[in-house]
Amino acid sequence: MSEQPIHFSGEPLGLLPELFLNWFGDRGWSPRPHQLELLARARAGKSALLIAPTGAGKTLAGFLPSLIDLAGRPKRKPGTALRGVHTLYISPLKALAVDIERNLRKPVEEMGLPVTMETRTGDTPSHKRQRQKIAPPDILLTTPEQLALLIASPDAERFFCDLRYVVLDELHSLVISKRGHLLSLGLARLRRFVPSLTAVGLSATVAEPDALRRWLVDQNPPGAMADIVTVAGGAKPEITILETEERVPWAGHSARYAIPKVYEAIRAHRTTLLFVNTRSQAEMLFRELWRVNEDNLPIALHHGSLDVAQRRKVEKAMETNSLRAIVATSTLDLGIDWGDVDLVVHVGAPKGASRLAQRIGRSNHRMDEPSRAILVPANRFEVMECRAALEANYLGAQDTPPLVEGALDVLAQHVLGCACGAPFEADALYEEIRGAEPYAALDRRTFDRIVDFVATGGYALKSYERYARIRKTKDGRWRVSHPRVAQQYRLNVGTIVEAPTLNVRFTRSRGRGSNVRGGPVLGQIEEYFLETLAPGDTFLFAGRVLRFEGIRENECYVSAAAGEDARIPVYAGGKFPLSTYLAGEVRGMLADPDRWKALPEQVSDWLRVQADKSVLPRREDLLVETFPRGNRYYMVAYPFEGRLAHQTLGMLLTRRLERAGGGPLGFVATDYSIAIWALRDMGRMFRMQEYGLETLFDDDMLGDDLEAWLADSWLLKRTFRNCALISGLIEKRHPGQEKTGRQVTVSADLIYDVLRTHEPDHILLQATWSDAATGLLDVRRLGEMLSRIRGRIVHKDLERISPLAVPIMLEIGKEQVPGEANEVLLGETADSLIEEAMGG
Amino acid sequence: MSAVAIVTERGSAVVEIAGERALCDHRGALVFPELGLLAVSDLHLEKGSSFARRGSFLPPYDTAVTLAKLGMLLAEYQPGIVVSLGDSFHDGGGADRMPAVFRDTLVNLMAGRDWYWISGNHDPEPPRVLPGRSATELAVSGLVFRHExxxxxxxxxxxxxxxxxxxxxxxxxxxxxxxxxxxxxxLVMPAFGSLTGTLNVLDRAYAGLFRRDRLMAYMLGAKRIYPIAGHMLVPV
Structure with missing residues (x-):
């Protein structure tokens, strides 16, 4: 790293004790300005947010105040009480906590500091955890779940009484999830234990740093903010979009056309990291690369569904630089330092400018050297999206998602956790919780309903009073009614609810249903995918084509299907929806022919033909095209709001068209557009004013229509299951037994149905609804879009399909409408039996 | 085998068990019209309060829902004999725990009928606070009713x-x-209780119970039964 000698006006450098100055000097380094600046704030007792790109020495900056404090602390005299934890470090990943400990050990040992440090994660053996409670280390490195556990223990207050600093790493990734909500509540609790606590947040660049600044400090007074220290970005990355003579496909996500070029790039670099958006894309890319891998380059695969041992092997190989390329999903997104990556290839569109910037940051972990990256769009819309992302990255645009209000299921978990630690007084706990940024707007009624939920389930029918988990005693404080309650709480703490998965076990015996002998486990796969398979179906997993044999208990049996094609496409859509920012940019690009020059010729030609045959919408307009094809009529709209919002829109539009007599048959949604096909000529309906487009797209669809559709939707059921688990309504684990995902799913669905019918206002249904609105349904974004396009809908009634409609028309048939067709399917199956019997 | 399943206008499937004609109602009851007998199984009444005792607060509406459904079926078929085929209560204390209002409802439903509580693994002891006769199994005509x-x-x-x-x-x-x-x-009956899950008929737990080539699953739909042949079913 090329350190510039910095001249300090005495004061900042004066903060560094000689020991530290010498340590920097011995290494030929000098402390960086942001490290000193952060130090100055922390030493003054001010919480602060450090925003810096990868490789800027963020970790050391975060720990410097602690190390200096600890170095100057007088020695504990024998016989005096042991000291509590001095600094708490919290990271989103176990592996990161372990990694940081290793890195931090270096300066501590080299300076000979009297500092003890230890990690505490789910993997820490219980005897070590016990010991840590009696004799805590000075610096404890841990995860949000472990903090929740520590807080729920009766000796929490004593354990944390000497706490001085809390360092929150990768804060930008923590705050957007329910884990972040849980952590914010934990932080509020720590502040009650130690009002003078100083919080240091370490973050990558984000769109709204002020939200993170509020997050770090007590929100009483409302809107209070931590200080901020920002490090300007390092060298600009060199990003290019893959250039090819091959035809860029109209639709799909495979990017097969680009494989030879990608392989060439791998050969020309030391180590290439290839990012994709979904597990299935990773599988596909890995397989295609090995197909052309004539030089037998060591190319590996890394995604969250693979067996842990397999993943560790790949990570080890990365550390020792013995791989030439790794195909990875978001499992490698976070800041773990691995190997000597000199090229990042992003296959498929990055979906967000900030995500792209962070992924590119994985190459060349040195701030002052430019990172190299190649974007590989998989289809024509993605070409525009990549272009937009590329420009955004140069401009430094940020589109990290805005923070959402704290989830109520997490709150319920925390309230029970607090009671497990010590009896609480409702007024005081309410005030404390409102100090946490995500819960700053929590109203008292909702809080009281949550307490009621924790106590007896929160039902209108008060039949569980005598079984209450927490009870209000005479002194007005709530306490746990039985030690068993605390024991159960500890088993179920946390907010990570995995989609139910099954082991994928390899077997040699084929075609014998589930009566097969087991072989090695290849990894885990989501149950909902396996649900759609019948024995004999083939699919891609762990880098090869497998044949589904059957399910036995918690395992899925597969055999080799070499030489066969994978018949069942694993869900191919993007996991991340297109960010609002990029969506706007893509719309802007469509509207402005001047910007087409930056696009490959085949793509700009495509847009020119579209302008000729139909029209290109202006940036804020919504284009709706209608045309006949075959014996059906199609309507294609281009909102560019991402797949989730489009899926919700599709559900609502088809309901409305049904009522208007349009006879819709189905729809398909992509990140960019939505297509509906119907029996009747929708273009004519709109043209003849029989049913207006403005009425069809009126935002009142977000009222009753949404409500009615949701009632039976699997989306809401899946969301409810998560809320039920996190809030403790149903338990993942009982002492001595763990429910399998399957068992949990069944009972959660039953509970959901009963609640919907008998207590639709129940607090947990409310929590489910608001979760779904910001999550799987993306209602918020849909609502914003509907109000944006009011009075700005452009209708083109065409005689035939337009160029812009081709990509989505190619998706039809690949995806199905998840509707309420179950009864129909049952009817068909029963009928086919009759046919068979009558005909045979 | 050429068993074409007949589904009545009311959506019930007509089956023959050991020569006796029966209707599988889509709400989960088995009716023998000639015998004036209606059977339900695995009501699991008071499952909610059973879980609540252990700190899991399932919605406290299960008993009400199950009894309402049972009441509807009794009113429709007017059977003289009712057989509750075991696991009528989720646990041994269920009948005592049942709120008075539900106990009254149940007693009303029982009035004027021969009511048999077959003992199950969840409720091996007969519910003392309720009328009706208790038995470990019951033989009627060529049929034997037992829980397991x-x-x-x-x-x-x-x-x-x-x-x-x-x-x-x-x-x-x-x-x-x-x-x-x-x-x-x-014939093995579906669970009637409102908070009960299912176990796939192709699971090993059913081994030896059915002739596989003649197995039929009469699947419960929203308004009718869907008879599906065993070979069309998928495990788990």
């Missing part, structure tokens, strides 16, 4: 206990429902 199917018993056995469910996969989608399972000799 007995290997080797076979012909004419009507049982519960297993909570049978079945699954089909069609056009890439999977549908799973509770079902009556029968091979014409024996």
């Amino acid at each position: 199917p007995l290997l080797g018993a076979g012909r004419g056995e009507i049982a519960g206990h297993l909570h049978p469910g079945a699954r089909i996969v069609r056009r890439g989608r999977s549908v799973r429902r509770a079902c009556f399972a029968s091979d014409g000799e024996r």
Whole structure:
């Protein structure tokens, strides 16, 4: 790293004790300005947010105040009480906590500091955890779940009484999830234990740093903010979009056309990291690369569904630089330092400018050297999206998602956790919780309903009073009614609810249903995918084509299907929806022919033909095209709001068209557009004013229509299951037994149905609804879009399909409408039996 | 086998068990019109309060829902004999715990009928606070009603206990429902209670109970029964 000698006006450098100055000097380094600046704030007792790109020495900056404090602390005299934890470090990943400990050990040992440090994660053996409670280390490195556990223990207050600093790493990734909500509540609790606590947040660049600044400090007074220290970005990355003579496909996500070029790039670099958006894309890319891998380059695969041992092997190989390329999903997104990556290839569109910037940051972990990256769009819309992302990255645009209000299921978990630690007084706990940024707007009624939920389930029918988990005693404080309650709480703490998965076990015996002998486990796969398979179906997993044999208990049996094609496409859509920012940019690009020059010729030609045959919408307009094809009529709209919002829109539009007599048959949604096909000529309906487009797209669809559709939707059921688990309504684990995902799913669905019918206002249904609105349904974004396009809908009634409609028309048939067709399917199956019997 | 299943206008499937004609109602009851007998199995009443005792607060509406459904069926079929095929209560204390209002409802439903409580593994002791007769099994005509199917018993056995469910996969989608399972000799009833799950009829727990080539799953639909042949079913 090329350190510039910095001249300090005495004061900042004066903060560094000689020991530290010498340590920097011995290494030929000098402390960086942001490290000193952060130090100055922390030493003054001010919480602060450090925003810096990868490789800027963020970790050391975060720990410097602690190390200096600890170095100057007088020695504990024998016989005096042991000291509590001095600094708490919290990271989103176990592996990161372990990694940081290793890195931090270096300066501590080299300076000979009297500092003890230890990690505490789910993997820490219980005897070590016990010991840590009696004799805590000075610096404890841990995860949000472990903090929740520590807080729920009766000796929490004593354990944390000497706490001085809390360092929150990768804060930008923590705050957007329910884990972040849980952590914010934990932080509020720590502040009650130690009002003078100083919080240091370490973050990558984000769109709204002020939200993170509020997050770090007590929100009483409302809107209070931590200080901020920002490090300007390092060298600009060199990003290019893959250039090819091959035809860029109209639709799909495979990017097969680009494989030879990608392989060439791998050969020309030391180590290439290839990012994709979904597990299935990773599988596909890995397989295609090995197909052309004539030089037998060591190319590996890394995604969250693979067996842990397999993943560790790949990570080890990365550390020792013995791989030439790794195909990875978001499992490698976070800041773990691995190997000597000199090229990042992003296959498929990055979906967000900030995500792209962070992924590119994985190459060349040195701030002052430019990172190299190649974007590989998989289809024509993605070409525009990549272009937009590329420009955004140069401009430094940020589109990290805005923070959402704290989830109520997490709150319920925390309230029970607090009671497990010590009896609480409702007024005081309410005030404390409102100090946490995500819960700053929590109203008292909702809080009281949550307490009621924790106590007896929160039902209108008060039949569980005598079984209450927490009870209000005479002194007005709530306490746990039985030690068993605390024991159960500890088993179920946390907010990570995995989609139910099954082991994928390899077997040699084929075609014998589930009566097969087991072989090695290849990894885990989501149950909902396996649900759609019948024995004999083939699919891609762990880098090869497998044949589904059957399910036995918690395992899925597969055999080799070499030489066969994978018949069942694993869900191919993007996991991340297109960010609002990029969506706007893509719309802007469509509207402005001047910007087409930056696009490959085949793509700009495509847009020119579209302008000729139909029209290109202006940036804020919504284009709706209608045309006949075959014996059906199609309507294609281009909102560019991402797949989730489009899926919700599709559900609502088809309901409305049904009522208007349009006879819709189905729809398909992509990140960019939505297509509906119907029996009747929708273009004519709109043209003849029989049913207006403005009425069809009126935002009142977000009222009753949404409500009615949701009632039976699997989306809401899946969301409810998560809320039920996190809030403790149903338990993942009982002492001595763990429910399998399957068992949990069944009972959660039953509970959901009963609640919907008998207590639709129940607090947990409310929590489910608001979760779904910001999550799987993306209602918020849909609502914003509907109000944006009011009075700005452009209708083109065409005689035939337009160029812009081709990509989505190619998706039809690949995806199905998840509707309420179950009864129909049952009817068909029963009928086919009759046919068979009558005909045979 | 060429058993074309008949579904009545009211959506029930007509089956024959050991020569006796019966209707599988889509709400989960088995009716023998000639005998004036209606059977339900695995009501699991007071499951909610049973869980609440252990700190899991399931919605406290299960008993009300189950009784309402039972009341509807009794009003429709007017059976003189009712058989509750075991696991009527989720645990031994269920009948005592049942709120008075539900106990009254249940007693009203029982009035004027021969009511048999068959003992189950969840409720081995008869519910003392309720009328009706208790038995470990009941023989009527050529039929034997017992909670757990007995290997080797076979012909004419009507049982519960297993909570049978079945699954089909069609056009890439999977549908799973509770079902009556029968091979014409024996019939295993679906669980009637509102918070009860299912166990796939192809699970090993059913081994030896049915002739596989004659197995039919009468899957419960929203308004009718869907009779599905065993070979069209998918495990788990």
